[in-house]
Amino acid sequence: MVYLDYSATTPLLPCAKKAMLKAMDLPGNASSLHTPGHLAMNAIEDARDNIANLINADPQEIVFTSGGSESNNTVTNIFAGEKVLVSAIEHPSLLESAKVRCKATTIPVQKSGEIDFATYQNLLSKTSPKLVSIMLGNNEIGTIENVKKLAKLAHQSGALFHTDATQALGKILVDVKSLDVDYLTLSSHKIGGPIGIGALYVKKGSPFTPLIIGGHQEKSRRAGTYQTINICGFGAAAQYALQKNTPQIFAQKIRPLRDLLAKEILAKVPFASINTPLKNSLPNILNCSFEAAEGESIQLYLDLEGKIVTSTGSACASGDGKPSHVLMATHHDAEVAHASVRFSFGLESTKSDVQNVIKYLPDIVKRLQGISTLKTKGDQND
Amino acid sequence: MIKSKTAANGFAAGTPWVYTDIVKEHFLNPRNFLMGDETKYQADGKGIVGNPICGDQMLMMIQVEAKKNPKTGKKESIIKDVKWKTYGCASAIASTSALSELAKGKTLDSALKISAEEIESYLGGLPKHKFHCSVLGHEALASAIQDYRNHH
Numbered sequence: 141m142v143y144l145d146y147s148a149t150t151p152l153l154p155c156a157k158k159a160m161l162k163a164m165d166l167p168g169n170a171s172s173l174h175t176p177g178h179l180a181m182n183a184i185e186d187a188r189d190n191i192a193n194l195i196n197a198d199p200q201e202i203v204f205t206s207g208g209s210e211s212n213n214t215v216t217n218i219f220a221g222e223k224v225l226v227s228a229i230e231h232p233s234l235l236e237s238a239k240v241r242c243k244a245t246t247i248p249v250q251k252s253g254e255i256d257f258a259t260y261q262n263l264l265s266k267t268s269p270k271l272v273s274i275m276l277g278n279n280e281i282g283t284i285e286n287v288k289k290l291a292k293l294a295h296q297s298g299a300l301f302h303t304d305a306t307q308a309l310g311k312i313l314v315d316v317k318s319l320d321v322d323y324l325t326l327s328s329h330k331i332g333g334p335i336g337i338g339a340l341y342v343k344k345g346s347p348f349t350p351l352i353i354g355g356h357q358e359k360s361r362r363a364g365t366y367q368t369i370n371i372c373g374f375g376a377a378a379q380y381a382l383q384k385n386t387p388q389i390f391a392q393k394i395r396p397l398r399d400l401l402a403k404e405i406l407a408k409v410p411f412a413s414i415n416t417p418l419k420n421s422l423p424n425i426l427n428c429s430f431e432a433a434e435g436e437s438i439q440l441y442l443d444l445e446g447k448i449v450t451s452t453g454s455a456c457a458s459g460d461g462k463p464s465h466v467l468m469a470t471h472h473d474a475e476v477a478h479a480s481v482r483f484s485f486g487l488e489s490t491k492s493d494v495q496n497v498i499k500y501l502p503d504i505v506k507r508l509q510g511i512s513t514l515k516t517k518g519d520q521n522d
Numbered sequence: 523m524i525k526s527k528t529a530a531n532g533f534a535a536g537t538p539w540v541y542t543d544i545v546k547e548h549f550l551n552p553r554n555f556l557m558g559d560e561t562k563y564q565a566d567g568k569g570i571v572g573n574p575i576c577g578d579q580m581l582m583m584i585q586v587e588a589k590k591n592p593k594t595g596k597k598e599s600i601i602k603d604v605k606w607k608t609y610g611c612a613s614a615i616a617s618t619s620a621l622s623e624l625a626k627g628k629t630l631d632s633a634l635k636i637s638a639e640e641i642e643s644y645l646g647g648l649p650k651h652k653f654h655c656s657v658l659g660h661e662a663l664a665s666a667i668q669d670y671r672n673h674h
Contacts, residue, residue: 434577434578434609434614436611437610440541440611441549441550444549454577455577474576475574478577507557510558511555511556511608511615512609513580513581513609514579
């Protein structure tokens with residue numbers, strides 16, 4: 141199998157698996173005041189240290205959650221009823237929960253997915269929000285936002301700043317001090333840790349309200365019995381990212397593969413376009429659209445014929461009948477969204493993965509364009 | 523090809539994301555599709571439904587011939603050939619392929635009676651949220667038959 145869906149989830153790293161297996165032999169509830177409880181808590185605090193180190197935070201600023209979605213929901217819950225500004229390309233767990241809980245205004249993005257500073261400044265002064273939330277690296281098209289500058293402008297206008305670093309973690313340097321954000325969302329299973337665990341960085345002194353109440357765990361910031369096994373797996377994956385300096389591996393080994401695929405697609409697949417701003421994006425994400433060819437069909441042909449697994453922004457794949465809100469925000473064109481495929485690379489990706497895509501993709505797209513009721517630009521010029 | 527009841531993504535059969543082996547077979551080897559320029563096909567009736575904004579569109583084209591029914595001795599309009607094109611998902615491709623097989627050789631009246639449920643059962647089931655894709659093929663065929671009747 142050619143796995144090019146790392147942005148959906150990553151395979152469990154051997155070191156994470158090892159840490160989890162070891163944690164399975166820790167029988168105690170980490171909140172208990174007996175020896176097994178202490179042993180479990182020690183393992184959890186070691187994991188917390190590793191995660192804090194990875195993002196240059198103080199361990200006490202890390203709150204464990206069930207994952208990125210809960211971390212994002214925790215943030216919008218803190219600002220319930222308040223005015224907030226959120227980018228149009230946030231993950232649904234941020235975007236939708238902000239709309240439900242807060243007085244949310246959406247910040248439009250440019251075609252590249254980047255925020256236009258003048259528009260942003262204007263919205264800051266017009267709405268005087270209590271919180272701004274803009275993701276660090278987009279999960280669908282990979283755009284990197286200038287969070288450092290955006291946070292600075294938010295602070296100048298009196299707002300606090302949250303960034304969702306779920307996709308950016310381990311791919312590029314994530315440093316809470318340098319970014320100067322107040323809240324930051326983290327997820328374990330995008331960096332080789334297990335699914336079902338994440339964290340929220342809460343800068344010391346920032347307002348906080350727990351989303352899940354009824355327990356003193358996490359200094360009363362998140363109730364619920366400690367998930368010792370998952371936390372240990374997350375901690376090991378974070379330690380791996382820090383020790384191996386994975387952002388450097390992504391920059392040196394993975395980005396050239398991603399860029400090669402983009403180049404090959406433009407050269408060999410008819411009527412292809414690249415939705416990812418290659419120069420300002422996470423090193424592992426490539427989002428493309430293919431005129432007149434529907435994304436879910438491309439994805440399924442790649443899977444069934446080439447054993448190549450990817451994602452699509454087409455409505456047929458979303459489950460709610462709507463195409464990708466990210467591509468609608470960047471391109472304002474449903475056909476671009478329906479015809480999109482996301483290739484996302486990981487630490488284990490190789491050049492032969494790229495070669496395999498190029499072996500199958502051109503023919504699949506040509507066939508779909510051939511039976512399509514829509515015209516490609518070439519047909520229209522005939 | 524995945525033969526077991528568990529698809530490549532690990533979901534068990536029956537969950538909304540899984541296609542049956544028959545759907546996959548029709549998706550991988552669609553019948554009666556038209557590749558390329560549809561104006562070169564001599565259609566007696568044409569119907570197009572759906573909207574690319576919603577992510578799916580279907581074109582059905584039919585050739586019709588008059589044939590004497592050996593039982594009644596009456597002349598009937600029979601669908602001699604069907605060709606289709608689609609901009610759509612796997613479900614749209616498979617269900618249009620299935621419909622084209624079902625419609626061929628039928629009289630116009632009985633072709634109109636092919637229901638979405640019949641297409642679905644021919645395919646061994648479709649994921650629930652994909653049901654509208656097979657309705658769309660059905661509508662395109664009805665529209666092609668209407669188009670034929672408008673002109674003949």
